[in-house]
Amino acid sequence: MGHLPPLIHDLALILITAGAVTILFKWLKQPVVLGYIVAGFLAGPNFVFFPSVGDAVNISIWADIGVIFLLFALGLEFSFRKLITVGGSASIATVITMGSMMAIGYLVGHLLGWSTMDCIFLGSMISMSSTTIIIKTLTDMGMQKQKFANIVFAMLIVEDLVAILMMVILSTFAVSRQFKGLELVQNLVVLGVFLLIWFIGGIYLIPSILKRFQKYLNNETLLVIVIGLCLGMVLFASNVGFSAALGAFVMGSILAETVEMKRIEHLVEPLKNLFGAVFFVSVGMMIDPAIIVEYIGVILLISAVVVIGMIVFSTLGVSASGQSLKVAIQSGFCLSQIGEFSFIIATLGASLGVIDKFLYPVIVAVSTLTTFGTPYCIKAAIPVYGYLEKRIPAKWNRLLKGYSAEGYGTTVNRKSEWNTLLKNVISVVVTYLLICLSIVFLSAQFFRPWVLQELPSIWGRLLVAVVTILFMAPFMRALVVRKNKSPEFKKLWSDNSLNRTGLTMLLISRYLICIFLVLIVLSPLFPNATAVLFVISMFVVILITWSQAVKKQSRRMEQIFIENLNRKERMEERMTTVQKKTVKDLLDKDIHVEEITVSQQSPSVGKSLKEINFKQVAGVNVVSVIRGSKKINIPDGNVRLYPFDKLVVVGSDEEIQKCLNRIAQFQVDGEQEDEAMHNIVLSNYVIEAQSPLVGKTVRELNTRERAECMIIGIDRNGHSISNFTADLVLEKDDVLWIAGEKNDVDAFGDCYSEKNV
Numbered sequence: 001m002g003h004l005p006p007l008i009h010d011l012a013l014i015l016i017t018a019g020a021v022t023i024l025f026k027w028l029k030q031p032v033v034l035g036y037i038v039a040g041f042l043a044g045p046n047f048v049f050f051p052s053v054g055d056a057v058n059i060s061i062w063a064d065i066g067v068i069f070l071l072f073a074l075g076l077e078f079s080f081r082k083l084i085t086v087g088g089s090a091s092i093a094t095v096i097t098m099g100s101m102m103a104i105g106y107l108v109g110h111l112l113g114w115s116t117m118d119c120i121f122l123g124s125m126i127s128m129s130s131t132t133i134i135i136k137t138l139t140d141m142g143m144q145k146q147k148f149a150n151i152v153f154a155m156l157i158v159e160d161l162v163a164i165l166m167m168v169i170l171s172t173f174a175v176s177r178q179f180k181g182l183e184l185v186q187n188l189v190v191l192g193v194f195l196l197i198w199f200i201g202g203i204y205l206i207p208s209i210l211k212r213f214q215k216y217l218n219n220e221t222l223l224v225i226v227i228g229l230c231l232g233m234v235l236f237a238s239n240v241g242f243s244a245a246l247g248a249f250v251m252g253s254i255l256a257e258t259v260e261m262k263r264i265e266h267l268v269e270p271l272k273n274l275f276g277a278v279f280f281v282s283v284g285m286m287i288d289p290a291i292i293v294e295y296i297g298v299i300l301l302i303s304a305v306v307v308i309g310m311i312v313f314s315t316l317g318v319s320a321s322g323q324s325l326k327v328a329i330q331s332g333f334c335l336s337q338i339g340e341f342s343f344i345i346a347t348l349g350a351s352l353g354v355i356d357k358f359l360y361p362v363i364v365a366v367s368t369l370t371t372f373g374t375p376y377c378i379k380a381a382i383p384v385y386g387y388l389e390k391r392i393p394a395k396w397n398r399l400l401k402g403y404s405a406e407g408y409g410t411t412v413n414r415k416s417e418w419n420t421l422l423k424n425v426i427s428v429v430v431t432y433l434l435i436c437l438s439i440v441f442l443s444a445q446f447f448r449p450w451v452l453q454e455l456p457s458i459w460g461r462l463l464v465a466v467v468t469i470l471f472m473a474p475f476m477r478a479l480v481v482r483k484n485k486s487p488e489f490k491k492l493w494s495d496n497s498l499n500r501t502g503l504t505m506l507l508i509s510r511y512l513i514c515i516f517l518v519l520i521v522l523s524p525l526f527p528n529a530t531a532v533l534f535v536i537s538m539f540v541v542i543l544i545t546w547s548q549a550v551k552k553q554s555r556r557m558e559q560i561f562i563e564n565l566n567r568k569e570r571m572e573e574r575m576t577t578v579q580k581k582t583v584k585d586l587l588d589k590d591i592h593v594e595e596i597t598v599s600q601q602s603p604s605v606g607k608s609l610k611e612i613n614f615k616q617v618a619g620v621n622v623v624s625v626i627r628g629s630k631k632i633n634i635p636d637g638n639v640r641l642y643p644f645d646k647l648v649v650v651g652s653d654e655e656i657q658k659c660l661n662r663i664a665q666f667q668v669d670g671e672q673e674d675e676a677m678h679n680i681v682l683s684n685y686v687i688e689a690q691s692p693l694v695g696k697t698v699r700e701l702n703t704r705e706r707a708e709c710m711i712i713g714i715d716r717n718g719h720s721i722s723n724f725t726a727d728l729v730l731e732k733d734d735v736l737w738i739a740g741e742k743n744d745v746d747a748f749g750d751c752y753s754e755k756n757v
Contacts, residue, residue: 010053011062014281017043017050031136033339034371036277037364040284053285064244066279067344071245072230073272074131075252076265078160090154096317097155097310097335098162101127104309112298118359121349124166125363126306130339130371131156137374138334146653148330151318155335163341164249165191167348171243194240195250196431197438198233202254204561210260217260223267226255245344283343283364291361299362303369307377310336325392326385333381337370338363418502421488429510432479436472436517443468444524461525468521473544474554476514480507480545514541593648594656595626600643610637618658620651682712683745685736693752699726707751709740 018039025035042050105123114122134156138149168191206229210217217225230251237247255264292299315332319325346363349355448464455463483489484507492499518537526533544550598604604612614620625632625639626646632639641647649659687693693701703709714721714728715735721728730736738745 011278013043013051013053014039014278018277018281031133031371031374033130033132033136033280034368036280037284037287037368040281041287042284043281044285044287046285046288046290060282062275062278063282063347066275066277066282067245067347068230068234068248069268069272069275070279070340070344072248072252073265073268073276074160075249075254076256076261076268077131078157078249078253078256090151090158090321092321093151093314093317093331094155094158094162096320097314098127098159100313100316101306101309104305108302108305115356117349117354118356121170121345121355121359122302122363124170125342125345126302126309126338126366128159128163128338128341129156129310129335130337130341130367131160133337133339133371133374134334137378141375141378143378143657146330146657148327148334148653151323151327151331152334155314155318155331159341160249163345164246167243167245167345170345170348171352191242193434193438193441194242196434197442198250199254200435200561202251203257204557206254207258208560210258219263219267222260222263226264226268227271229255243348280340280343283347287361287364291358292365295358295362299365299369302362302366306338306366306370307336307373311377325388329385329388330378330381333377333384334374336377337374338367339371342367417488417492421483421486421492424483424486424488425506425510428482429479429513432475432482433513433517435475436479439468439471439475440517440521443471443521448525465522465525469518469540469544472517472521473547473550474557476517476541477544477547477550477554478558480510480514480541511541511545514544593623593650594660596647596649596656596660598641598643598645598647602641602643604641605643606640608638608640609635612641614649614659618651619655620649620659622647622649624648680739681742681745683738683748684715685738685748687730687732687734687736689732691732691752693730694732696730697726698724698728698730701730701752703738703748707738707740707748708744709738709748711736712739713737 018036021039021042022032022035025032025038041047043053045052102123105126106119109119109122134152138152143149210225230248233251234244234247237250238244255261258264311332313332314335315328318328318331323331342363346355346360350357350360443464447467451460451464454460489503493503515534515537518540519533522533522537609622614622622635623633624647625635625641626648627642627644647659649656651659698711701711703711712722714724714730714737716731716733738748740748
């Protein structure tokens with residue numbers, strides 16, 4: 001065999017080292033991510049007592065792929081609908097936390113005498129907690145079902161989006177080396193436009209394509225298509241000036257809205273784990289012990305800033321969002337670390353050459369220290385809350401309960417029809433206006449130059465104008481007519497003439513926006529006919545608005561988009577037992593609903609709800625038992641539990657935790673091993689001349705009842721008899737093939753001894 005490329009040698013070294021170290025870390029009950037970092041240090045050039053990676057450039061390629069799959073997987077967990085669902089509470093808490101930590105990080109860097117760029121990147125890196133570490137730690141500690149965990153997960157969703165925006169801002173700032181307000185705003189606007197294009201276009205096309213070819217999508221084909229879509233979006237994002245990570249994240253968030261999301265997530269997970277491991281190993285390869293020793297004071301200082309700052313500002317942020325002090329403290333202590341996005345931003349700064357070399361290993365060391373301390377911080381939250389609860393004055397009782405709980409049950413006055421209508425109209429106008437502007441931008445950047453190069457005459461310009469306006473037509477019609485037949489519009493129109501004047505002006509303004517859109521398409525193509533173009537634009541907009549063909553196409557496109565967007569949610573709602581509004585109302589009462597899966601080896605398997613008595617043992621109420629596609633709502637005490645049943649339970653954090661421990665616990669290792677011994681074995685039994693079995697039929701032996709075994713074959717005179725009847729008479733020297741558990745097979749002969757027959 002020829003000489004192996006260095007890449008294979010290096011990849012083998014990385015994976016073997018990572019595997020061995022992570023086994024050790026699992027034994028120590030530490031996060032696997034830290035094991036990867038340690039493995040990278042061992043395999044890196046700065047550790048001379050171990051074989052080192054020979055070609056770091058090739059490994060950086062694998063690491064780049066790792067970043068792509070990490071962001072793609074985060075996108076699958078993100079979902080724009082989830083962002084809307086978590087609402088303002090998580091956004092308020094996240095903005096307060098991240099904004100405060102960025103300011104503190106910049107100030108600390110400035111006090112240490114670092115450059116402006118290092119200070120900015122430091123603030124960005126210490127402002128984001130680790131999704132991977134938090135999920136892993138809460139799962140290991142069995143706290144993932146508690147109320148504060150839901151708040152933390154919601155904040156992490158918002159953090160993911162803010163991190164993506166931060167990467168764009170930092171890239172822009174790093175290239176220009178100065179804050180150019182106009183350029184920064186322009187880049188953010190372009191980012192927003194492209195996010196809208198990708199989201200709307202992706203939701204319109206991708207679920208429809210997957211649904212159309214669903215019968216052909218086995219796991220292999222679906223995986224190839226999904227990875228192709230991911231890398232295709234990565235390529236597109238790179239070509240329009242954004243990072244590859246952004247493209248991967250956006251495609252993941254689009255696929256998160258499809259009904260195949262869980263299946264896709266399952267298929268992509270091995271790739272994410274493999275390439276993610278290589279990425280974190282490459283992070284560890286950057287650790288330089290000399291730099292860590294030199295900057296040990298700085299590392300300890302920044303670690304303290306991260307832990308204390310995250311705890312304080314996250315607690316304040318969650319409290320400001322209306323949660324109780326207990327939930328706020330638990331959330332703050334849970335978020336007291338930095339993780340994968342910090343590494344990605346550090347990689348971004350290093351690749352752009354805008355941060356000093358020492359900052360990368362310093363931030364890795366800080367992440368390692370804070371990650372190790374995460375479980376201890378989470379455990380410390382309740383004692384800290386107990387200490388504060390006893391010392392907070394009674395007049396601050398609202399702080400303990402959270403002001404969101406006080407609002408429960410209050411009635412909100414019905415908004416006026418004008419407010420409701422304007423809110424709906426503005427959302428429609430902004431959405432469709434951005435879509436139309438996106439079409440204009442894409443046409444100006446790609447379609448118009450190509451057509452005018454191939455067809456530079458007046459016909460080329462007409463072709464560009466017609467095609468662009470045709471693509472915009474369904475959206476311009478929706479921009480003008482949507483919500484014009486809503487109940488609010490009809491009621492206001494029928495009330496009085498003053499309302500009619502206002503509604504007419506609103507409609508005219510929507511027409512003017514569409515005329516403006518047509519003008520910005522035509523003006524660059526026909527710059528010397530401004531007055532004529534205005535008249536033409538008016539005519540085009542009126543024609544589009546009243547065209548039945550455009551109306552039909554507009555409604556069809558909108559129907560497809562809404563169906564694709566809501567298809568997954570409708571399927572989930574059909575499977576859910578408790579309505580979302582009910583869940584939210586219960587949360588306001590400090591009660592929440594959870595689904596708990598019954599483990600295969602749970603001691604509850606086979607027992608009835610009456611025998612287990614969850615209300616007495618854990619304090620929870622079981623409102624439903626989901627078994628496959630079957631739901632048993634409000635089950636009585638005679639319902640028995642089976643493996644993989646899902647129990648929908650209602651209770652407080654502590655009660656649900658007790659229930660989870662009761663249902664999900666596994667048997668001890670000894671019991672598992674003992675149970676594993678009860679396997680079916682195969683053995684033979686020779687009928688000797690003096691055996692009492694000679695002359696008896698198979699039916700007369702009654703092996704199932706007497707020996708708890710089964711005769712599956714008989715050898716006679718060198719021939720095998722497998723298809724025998726129960727009336728077959730046994731003869732001397734027959735060989736019986738017996739199947740059963742080992743103890744029963746060994747005792748088969750004793751069951752048919754002379755004294756027992």
